Amino acid sequence: xxxxxxxxxLNLIKEKLKAEKAKKSKSEFLANMSxxxxxxxxAILGFSEVLYNTSELEPVKRKLDIILNSGRTLLxxxxxxxxxxxxxxxxxxxxxxxxxxxxxLRKIEQLFSGQAKSNRNDFEIIYNxxxxxxxxVDPFRLQQILVNITSNAIKFTEDGTVKLRVxxxxxxxDISDFGxxxxxxxxxxxxxxKDNLDLIFESFHQADVMISKDxxxxxxxxxxxxxxxxxxxxxxxxESELRRGSTFRIHFPNIKYSNDIELTDNxxxxxxxxxxxxxxxxxxxxxxxxxxxxxxxxxxxxxEVFACNSGKEGIRMAEEILPDVIMLDLRMPDxxxxxxxxxxxxxxxxxxxxxxxxxxxxxxxxxxxxxxxGRLTKPIEEHELFEKLKKFLPYSET
Numbered sequence: 001x002x003x004x005x006x007x008x009x010l011n012l013i014k015e016k017l018k019a020e021k022a023k024k025s026k027s028e029f030l031a032n033m034s035x036x037x038x039x040x041x042x043a044i045l046g047f048s049e050v051l052y053n054t055s056e057l058e059p060v061k062r063k064l065d066i067i068l069n070s071g072r073t074l075l076x077x078x079x080x081x082x083x084x085x086x087x088x089x090x091x092x093x094x095x096x097x098x099x100x101x102x103x104x105l106r107k108i109e110q111l112f113s114g115q116a117k118s119n120r121n122d123f124e125i126i127y128n129x130x131x132x133x134x135x136x137v138d139p140f141r142l143q144q145i146l147v148n149i150t151s152n153a154i155k156f157t158e159d160g161t162v163k164l165r166v167x168x169x170x171x172x173x174d175i176s177d178f179g180x181x182x183x184x185x186x187x188x189x190x191x192x193x194k195d196n197l198d199l200i201f202e203s204f205h206q207a208d209v210m211i212s213k214d215x216x217x218x219x220x221x222x223x224x225x226x227x228x229x230x231x232x233x234x235x236x237x238x239e240s241e242l243r244r245g246s247t248f249r250i251h252f253p254n255i256k257y258s259n260d261i262e263l264t265d266n267x268x269x270x271x272x273x274x275x276x277x278x279x280x281x282x283x284x285x286x287x288x289x290x291x292x293x294x295x296x297x298x299x300x301x302x303x304e305v306f307a308c309n310s311g312k313e314g315i316r317m318a319e320e321i322l323p324d325v326i327m328l329d330l331r332m333p334d335x336x337x338x339x340x341x342x343x344x345x346x347x348x349x350x351x352x353x354x355x356x357x358x359x360x361x362x363x364x365x366x367x368x369x370x371x372x373x374g375r376l377t378k379p380i381e382e383h384e385l386f387e388k389l390k391k392f393l394p395y396s397e398t
Contacts, residue, residue: 036360037078037360038078038360038377038378038379039287039360039378041071041074041075041379042289042290042293042360042378042379042380043289043290043293044067044379045068045071045075045379045381046293046296046297046379046381047296048064048067048068048071049068049381049382050293050296050297050382051064052064052065052068053382071379075379080220080221080224083144083220083224084223084224087224087227087228087231092141092228092231094138094231094232095138095140096136096137096138097136097137097138097139098134098135098136098258099134099135099136099137099139099142100133100134101127101131101166102127104139104142104143104146105125105127105164105166107143108125108143108147108150108164109123109125111147112150112154115151115154115155116154116162119154119155119157119158119159120158120159121154121157121158121159121160121162122160122162123154123161123162123163123164124161124162124163125164125165125166126163126164126165126166127165127166127167128166128167130168131167131168132168132179132257132258132259133257133258133259134257134258134259135168135255135256135257136255136256136257137181137232137252137255138232141228141231141232144224144225145225145228145229145236145250146164146183146185148221148222148224148225149185149221149222149248149250150162150164150185152221152222153185153186153187153189153246153248154187156187156189156190156246157187157188157189157190157245158189160187160188160189160245161186161187162185162186162187162188162189163184163186163187164183164184164185165182165183165184165185165186166181166182167181167182167184168181168182168255168257169182170257177256177257177258178255178256178257179255179257180251180252180253180255181251181252181255182249182250182251182252183249183250184247184248184249184250185248185250186245186246186247186248187246187247188244189245189246190242190243191240191241191242191244191246192238192240192241192242192246193242197238197240200222200238201222201223201226202223229250229252232252233252233253233254234250234251234252234253235250235251236248236249236250236251237249237251274386274395274396274397275300275301275302275395275396275397276298276301276302276303276389276393276394277302277393277394277395277396278302278303278304279303279304279324279325279393279394280303280304280306280321280322280324281294281298281304281305281306281323281324281325281326281327281393282308282314282317282318282321282323282325282326282327283305283306283307283308283326283327283358284308284309284310284311284313284314284317284326284327284328284329284332284337284340285307285327285328285332285358286309286310286329286332286333287309287329288309290329290358290378291305291307291309294327294385295307297385297386303393306321309332310332310333310334310335311332311334311335311336311337311339311340311343312334312335314326314328314340314344315340315343315344315347318344318347318350318353319348319349319350322349322350322353323353324353324392324393325353325354325355325356325389325392325393326344326353326355326356327355327356327358328340328341328355328356328357328358328372329358329359330357330358330359331359331360337357337359338368338369338371341369341371342371344371354373354374354391354392355371355372355373356372356373356374356375356376356388357376358376358378359375359376359377359378360377360378360379373391373392374388376388
């Protein structure tokens with residue numbers, strides 16, 4: 001009997017090790033696939049945006065707009081698959097901060113006003129003027145949740161209305177600085193049958209097999225949103241009736257808030273009106289086209305862009321030119337980005353130089369380490385680059 005018990009325990013250990021190995025292989029595969037797909041997509045989206053911004057021919061701009069929208073759709077599908085994998089393996093790391101909701105809501109309005117119009121929908125965002133100045137949440141994940149659900153609402157509604165309501169219920173205690181943050185996304189679209197209400201949050205599931213054919217998508221958006229809401233200690237529920245629309249309700253209890261911080265507007269920096277002054281940028285990336293894209297984005301600015309395609313060359317150039325900021329690829333053939341960053345930080349005159357991770361690989365490790373001051377994930381758009389560089393390079397606005 002003892003031998004049989006030991007044999008069973010040994011088999012369980014072997015199966016556990018086998019499962020952990022399979023999980024690690026899956027994560028590595030997805031990280032590699034992300035890198036391989038995002039690298040060419042960075043060039044496709046990036047140079048399309050450059051041409052769109054510089055072309056004065058409307059027929060050309062219309063074609064470029066189609067390329068950009070198609071590329072962003074592809075990117076959304078890739079992000080859904082990678083996010084689902086990270087959530088499934090428990091590797092989502094939240095980065096909460098005090099966030100002003102108003103600019104985020106205006107950004108969502110900008111993102112979906114065109115889509116709503118093309119579907120002949122009225123899209124409205126409603127929020128109480130008494131919502132707090134700041135709430136303590138992860139801005140990226142909150143935006144991801146709202147974008148996923150709002151996008152679905154508009155996509156599945158034609159000739160109707162979509163409303164995004166925001167409310168905040170303050171704690172009854174006068175000394176408490178916590179409350180409940182609530183979002184409701186209501187539409188008058190195709191609705192969901194009672195039999196499918198519980199199924200729509202399952203992975204790769206859509207309410208009807210024809211939905212994927214008629215409307216597209218992976219069937220992951222709602223599954224990802226629900227899991228993210230739960231990671232953020234919230235709750236996501238839906239009420240719906242077939243052919244009468246749906247209402248998704250997101251509830252976050254115990255949210256810290258503040259009304260003592262001066263408001264700032266975090267809207268996306270527009271291309272016009274921003275000018276970077278004399279400065280030096282070093283881009284270390286083994287794919288030359290990525291460097292060419294950065295140069296194209298900055299060609300009208302007084303930023304001298306230096307480039308090299310290896311970690312060793314990047315270390316030499318950093319010591320020689322002492323750049324104001326460095327963009328560093330994490331995956332290079334001769335030396336990893338993390339190793340390169342560590343050596344650069346040890347050089348005279350470079351210990352305070354900001355290094356931005358410039359990567360096409362998301363992987364499952366969200367921590368960049370103390371040598372990096374931020375991340376730009378390929379493919380990048382011009383406004384994302386400018387928003388990051390604004391933190392480190394001198395500029396003027398008109």
